[in-house]
Amino acid sequence: NAGVTQTPKFQVLKTGQSMTLQCAQDMNHEYMSWYRQDPGMGLRLIHYSVGAGITDQGEVPNGYNVSRSTTEDFPLRLLSAAPSQTSVYFCASRGGAEAFFGQGTRLTVV
């Protein structure tokens, strides 16, 4: 049972490039979320989904897109990367109140 799997673990992008952070869960959870973690700011919610085909914005959605075509996958897209998006990104899923987090993707935008 892998839980929540994020890929890649590390990524360096140039300003303006696009990329997709992958997140997959094998717990058949309806709810999935993306957070970014920055020093001194905790984890901030970017986007979340309550089921396949349903997504909504969190606290800091600008510059990010999501989609949810299957229960298992919830990719996060950066359309035009900016240095301000340098961060550690965490995907989480939950079936009840407890959220299970992946191991994170460390993204650097230069």
Place this chain on the structure above:
Amino acid sequence: QQQVKQSPQSLIVQKGGISIINCAYENTAFDYFPWYQQFPGKGPALLIAIRPDVSEKKEGRFTISFNKSAKQFSLHIMDSQPGDSATYFCAASSQGGYNKLIFGAGTRLAVHP
């Protein structure tokens, strides 16, 4: 706007001592208050959680104290061990809004032998 304020930012405790981390919230609709533990290079993991119908919850060496009138809750780690050295996050959400977990800024705990 920081809805969950956490303090201190960092904490150093000697082995065997008590670690105390405090959080305060603003939104009275919050009714679920978890604490997450994060080790370097790992994602956060649920440590313990409380709902406002109780004032205290204990699991092993970890205790949450909850003060609804003051809108504050705290994590106490008894007999702190070097293996407890990690970053701790408090969080809050409201019923039906579990996806919108609002996190505090985190406390980096170091337990010295």
